[in-house]
Amino acid sequence: MALDKENQVQPELEILDETQLLNGTIIGVDLGGTRVRAVLSSGTGQILARAEMFTEADQGLEHVLHNIRLTIKAVMDLAEFSNLVGLAIGAPGPLNPYTGVVYSPPNLPGWSNVPLVDILEKATRLPVYLGNDANLAALGEYTFGAGKDYRYLVYITVSTGVGGGVIEDGRILMGAKGAAAELGHMSVEYDGPRCNCGNLGCLEALTAGPYLRKRAIELLESGQKSKLTDMAGGNLQNITPELISEAAYEGDETAKNLVLDTAFYLGVGVTNILHLFNPEIVVIGGGVSKIGPMLFDRMREVVTERAMPAFRQNVPIVQTSLGGDIGLYGTIALVLQNYEKAKERKQLLTELAAEEV
Ligand SMILES: [Zn+2]
Numbered sequence: 216m217a218l219d220k221e222n223q224v225q226p227e228l229e230i231l232d233e234t235q236l237l238n239g240t241i242i243g244v245d246l247g248g249t250r251v252r253a254v255l256s257s258g259t260g261q262i263l264a265r266a267e268m269f270t271e272a273d274q275g276l277e278h279v280l281h282n283i284r285l286t287i288k289a290v291m292d293l294a295e296f297s298n299l300v301g302l303a304i305g306a307p308g309p310l311n312p313y314t315g316v317v318y319s320p321p322n323l324p325g326w327s328n329v330p331l332v333d334i335l336e337k338a339t340r341l342p343v344y345l346g347n348d349a350n351l352a353a354l355g356e357y358t359f360g361a362g363k364d365y366r367y368l369v370y371i372t373v374s375t376g377v378g379g380g381v382i383e384d385g386r387i388l389m390g391a392k393g394a395a396a397e398l399g400h401m402s403v404e405y406d407g408p409r410c411n412c413g414n415l416g417c418l419e420a421l422t423a424g425p426y427l428r429k430r431a432i433e434l435l436e437s438g439q440k441s442k443l444t445d446m447a448g449g450n451l452q453n454i455t456p457e458l459i460s461e462a463a464y465e466g467d468e469t470a471k472n473l474v475l476d477t478a479f480y481l482g483v484g485v486t487n488i489l490h491l492f493n494p495e496i497v498v499i500g501g502g503v504s505k506i507g508p509m510l511f512d513r514m515r516e517v518v519t520e521r522a523m524p525a526f527r528q529n530v531p532i533v534q535t536s537l538g539g540d541i542g543l544y545g546t547i548a549l550v551l552q553n554y555e556k557a558k559e560r561k562q563l564l565t566e567l568a569a570e571e572v
Pocket of ligand 1: 399400401410411412413414417419420
């Protein structure tokens with residue numbers, strides 16, 4: 216679905232299977248800095264309808280909450296309330312999935328200790344589950360994607376930032392505060408470039424899209440010759456990771472080296488991940504992963520050079536097959552994991568609502 220204007224009053228709604236709408240049992244919501252999306256899904260993870268609108272994060276907390284409620288309502292109105300089991304929402308961290316509180320994500324200005332689960336339970340009368348978007352992507356991949364045949368999986372997203380999730384025997388590895396597996400902020404070069412988080416040489420600071428773009432611009436500004444200059448129409452600000460990828464496959468040396476450097480650091484990161492978590496499969500998604508074979512071949516080479524054989528043998532390192540919906544599949548999977556508990560909680564919420572009247 217492509218949104219065409221900001222300040223929408225209503226979300227855009229798309230119905231994928233009209234005949235099955237009454238079988239909708241799960242609502243999944245993906246709150247991003249740019250867009251908020253919601254789906255109605257069957258109990259087997261079939262997406263029946265979807266709604267989407269701009270988050271308009273710059274307009275502050277109340278406005279964003281309003282847009283979240285509108286987007287949920289658009290899909291919820293299509294379902295039979297008595298058939299609905301639960302709702303899960305993925306949001307940018309930091310957040311606490313145990314308490315349902317979102318702290319203060321950098322891309323949601325004005326948010327500070329927001330009890331999102333409480334707010335949405337009151338609004339929908341459904342049990343609500345909250346997860347970090349990257350953790351949920353890992354759960355989505357595990358449940359519906361390349362991880363279906365495995366119990367131990369690591370998912371890494373390399374996009375505007377680098378995030379990840381670890382699935383340990385079928386469950387998200389959470390940590391004491393539910394914030395484990397910040398894979399993007401492991402240092403892979405101890406005196407490397409400064410990361411947004413304050414640390415030096417984080418995997419994010421060496422592989423995420425904006426850093427890749429920044430390094431390309433710096434190289435060209437320092438006089439390096441590359442067809443990227445022409446491809447960007449002479450304006451280096453037009454350079455994107457997609458353009459770098461295109462130039463690299465056309466044989467441009469500068470672009471190729473940028474891709475290979477990115478692959479190298481990802482290889483170092485994946486090596487650490489293999490040693491730390493001993494997964495059966497590593498799945499990589501996000502915009503930068505779309506560079507494809509040139510990136511993955513070099514990354515696998517680095518892993519082969521560096522990782523201990525017992526940790527790397529028979530561990531596929533693959534690109535996600537779920538595309539942009541991976542986070543939404545994660546929210547559906549989160550409700551599925553809590554299915555029985557959710558049914559009980561819904562009963563409780565219904566009783567509480569009756570008492571309030
Ligand atoms: Zn960092």
